[in-house]
Amino acid sequence: MVSVGAAVKEPGSTRKNKTGSWRTFKPILDKEKCIECENCIMFCPEGCINNDYDIDYDYCKGCGICEEECPVKAIKMERE
Amino acid sequence: MEISDKEFFAPGHRACAGCGATIGVRLALKVLGENTVAISATGCLEVISTPYPETAWEIPWMHVAFENAAAVASGVEAALKSQGKTDTTVVVFGGDGGTADIGLQALSGAMERGHNLIYICYDNEAYMNTGIQRSGATPYGASTTTSPHGKESFGEDKPKKNMPMIMAAHGVPYVATASISYPEDFMKKVKKAAEVEGPAYIHLQQPCTTGWGYNPAKTIELGRLAVETGSWILYEIEEGEFKVTYRPIQRRAVNEYLNAQKRFKHLTDLEKERIQSHVDAICIELKI
Numbered sequence: 001m002v003s004v005g006a007a008v009k010e011p012g013s014t015r016k017n018k019t020g021s022w023r024t025f026k027p028i029l030d031k032e033k034c035i036e037c038e039n040c041i042m043f044c045p046e047g048c049i050n051n052d053y054d055i056d057y058d059y060c061k062g063c064g065i066c067e068e069e070c071p072v073k074a075i076k077m078e079r080e
Numbered sequence: 081m082e083i084s085d086k087e088f089f090a091p092g093h094r095a096c097a098g099c100g101a102t103i104g105v106r107l108a109l110k111v112l113g114e115n116t117v118a119i120s121a122t123g124c125l126e127v128i129s130t131p132y133p134e135t136a137w138e139i140p141w142m143h144v145a146f147e148n149a150a151a152v153a154s155g156v157e158a159a160l161k162s163q164g165k166t167d168t169t170v171v172v173f174g175g176d177g178g179t180a181d182i183g184l185q186a187l188s189g190a191m192e193r194g195h196n197l198i199y200i201c202y203d204n205e206a207y208m209n210t211g212i213q214r215s216g217a218t219p220y221g222a223s224t225t226t227s228p229h230g231k232e233s234f235g236e237d238k239p240k241k242n243m244p245m246i247m248a249a250h251g252v253p254y255v256a257t258a259s260i261s262y263p264e265d266f267m268k269k270v271k272k273a274a275e276v277e278g279p280a281y282i283h284l285q286q287p288c289t290t291g292w293g294y295n296p297a298k299t300i301e302l303g304r305l306a307v308e309t310g311s312w313i314l315y316e317i318e319e320g321e322f323k324v325t326y327r328p329i330q331r332r333a334v335n336e337y338l339n340a341q342k343r344f345k346h347l348t349d350l351e352k353e354r355i356q357s358h359v360d361a362i363c364i365e366l367k368i
Contacts, residue, residue, distance in 0.1 A: 006132055012090035014129070014136040019092055042263050043300050045102040046091040059091035063098035063289075064297030077297075 015059075019046070023062030025077040027055055033074035040066035040075065083110045083267065086138075093136040095128040098296025100286035100303065101202045102128070103260045105173060108200060111270040114139065116169040117156055121149035121178030124209040125202065147182045149174045150190035150199060157195045169274050170197040176217035177207045180241045191250040191279045198273045198280045201243060204288035212291045216241035219311075221355060222343045224291070229346035239358075247281040248317050254280035256316035256325075260287075261303030265314055265325055272318070285312045293342020305337040310363040327368050334359050 029040075034053055041049045043065050048056040055066075067075040088109035095102045101124055109116065118141045120126040126143045129136040144152045149172050157170045174183055179201040187199060206224045207213040214227040219240045223229040227236040248255045254276045258266040266284065273280035287302035289295070294302055306312035307326065311334055314326040334356045338344040347355075 008130065008133055008135040010135070011138045012136065013134040014092035014094075014131070015090050016134060017092040017094075017131075019094075022097060042107065043103060043260075045095060045097070045099045045106075045299075046093075047087040047089060047102075047106050048091045051085055056091065061097035063299070064295070065098055065299055068297040069300050 018058045019061050020058045023057075023060060023080060025062045025064060026057065026080050027060065027062070027064070027066050027075050028078055029053060029055060029066075030074045030076070033072050035072050035074075037071060039069045039071065043069050084113050086110075086114070088114070088116075088138040089129070090136045090138060092134070093128050094131055095124070096290055096296065098289045098299045099124075099128070100204065100260050100288060100299050101125050101175075103299070104200070104202050104266070104284050104286050107260070107263050107267055108171065108173075108270050109139070111267045112169050112171060112198075112274055115167060116171055117142070117160070119143070119149050119153045119156065119170070119172045121172070121174035121183050122146035122209075123175035123178050124204070125173055125175065127209055146178055148186045149178060149183055150187040153197045153199070154190045154193065154195045157197050161196075166196075170195075172197065172199045174199065174201050175207075175209070176201060176203040176205060176243075177215040179203075180216040180243050184246075187247075188250065191247060191252050191281070194252075194278050196278055198270070198282065200270075200282045200284055202284050202286045203243075204286050204291055205240070206288075206291050208288050208291040217243065220358075221338075221347050221351060223346060224343070235343075235346060244281065244283045244317075247283075250279075251320070252279045252281060253277070253319055254316070256281070257283045257285070257312070257314055259285045259303045259307050259312060259314060261300045262307065262314060262326060269316060269325075272316070291343070293345075294340055298340070302337075302340060305332070305340060308332045309334045309337040310359045310368055311337050313362070313366065313368065315366075324366055324368065331363060331368060
């Protein structure tokens with residue numbers, strides 16, 4: 001088939017681009033305080049907090065939504 | 081509600097830190113799951129998710145032009161139907177410019193023809209991708225680069241185009257408004273939209289840190305303020321029946337929402353009062 005335009009055949013390939021380098025402030029989660037409410041997982045624009053509440057710093061841009069939305073203040077933004 | 085643990089929108093995309101659009105897409109795809117084809121209109125989402133030769137999408141995705149996302153989706157739906165693949169969901173993500181302005185004709189056609197698809201308009205209330213130009217969905221009073229505030233111009237002087245009601249006028253089986261700050265409400269609506277036979281339209285409000293002018297950490301808070309002040313109302317229209325799906329316990333002053341954003345900073349007290357009384361009139365009618 002003749003393809004007009006462009007096709008990308010590798011799904012999710014933006015993973016090659018580590019957006020963690022954009023970050024100025026880094027979210028640090030205190031798992032002792034965490035009540036596992038899933039707010040940070042739901043509201044992360046990168047989807048880089050997994051179901052075990054591990055933050056993937058390769059991609060976290062440091063927006064701070066997770067700190068803002070944490071109901072028990074278990075996340076603190078720290079300057080890198 | 082059954083939602084997928086898997087992410088169908090990969091990180092590494094080029095969205096601004098604190099982007100609301102990507103939150104909306106992530107949540108929608110978690111409900112729709114793997115067996116989904118997505119179509120995008122030109123816009124922020126298209127640009128940030130597919131910097132060639134990369135893509136953030138983990139499901140089949142297609143972009144053609146600004147104006148024809150709904151027409152492309154119609155074709156995809158018809159092709160899947162002729163192959164007997166009726167369990168595949170077709171979803172469109174169009175921005176407010178690609179929906180309320182440029183893509184309106186194609187969208188109207190798709191709705192009127194009755195294609196079985198979901199159209200989600202992620203509404204950040206201006207053309208954010210090209211530099212914050214006003215769109216039909218820009219609200220009254222907002223300063224944008226083509227409706228600036230200053231001596232000669234007040235900011236946007238027209239009210240926001242009522243897109244969900246235009247869609248409802250097509251008589252489609254499901255129309256809803258939603259906000260990324262109320263994920264359960266939004267995801268429930270996406271699920272309903274997927275289950276309904278025929279076209280469904282969801283108008284998703286999504287704060288934009290760059291265009292609205294606020295700290296990126298406040299994206300969810302801004303969306304919440306819009307709803308809690310009655311500036312954005314969450315409702316659904318199912319088979320012609322209108323229902324408000326969320327009522328704030330105590331409606332907050334619109335000022336709280338306006339003052340949190342740079343685009344409304346130039347408004348005088350009188351203008352803010354005018355916006356408040358406009359919001360009051362709608363909320364009183366809907367008993368909010």
